[in-house]
Amino acid sequence: GATAAVAAVSSSSLIFLGTGCSTALPDTRCLIRPSTPPCAVCSTVLSLPPDRNPNYRLNSSLLIDYCHDDGAHKYILIDIGKTFREQVLRWFVHHNVPSIDS
Numbered sequence: 001g002a003t004a005a006v007a008a009v010s011s012s013s014l015i016f017l018g019t020g021c022s023t024a025l026p027d028t029r030c031l032i033r034p035s036t037p038p039c040a041v042c043s044t045v046l047s048l049p050p051d052r053n054p055n056y057r058l059n060s061s062l063l064i065d066y067c068h069d070d071g072a073h074k075y076i077l078i079d080i081g082k083t084f085r086e087q088v089l090r091w092f093v094h095h096n097v098p099s100i101d102s
């Protein structure tokens with residue numbers, strides 16, 4: 001989705017990579033063949049850029065950034081969907097995630 005937890009360097013955190021449904025939002029079916037009246041959620045996605053739009057949501061996915069006592073980080077990925085590439089581009093770079101450990 002458009003939001004993600006803020007990761008502190010020296011602590012563990014949860015990074016929400018996506019909070020949408022399996023089709024992600026906007027649903028391409030709603031964009032290609034709008035209903036009458038148009039779907040309120042998907043049609044409003046076009047009015048704001050993805051990073052400022054709460055209705056722009058990627059597949060549900062969570063990344064656990066676990067910080068050990070020695071400061072070393074391990075990254076545990078829960079669930080992965082077809083929007084994973086965009087999630088990596090948006091959040092892995094933003095949070096300096098170097099790898100997935102599990």
Ligand SMILES: [Zn+2]
Pocket residue numbers: 027030039040041042043
């Ligand atoms: Zn829709």
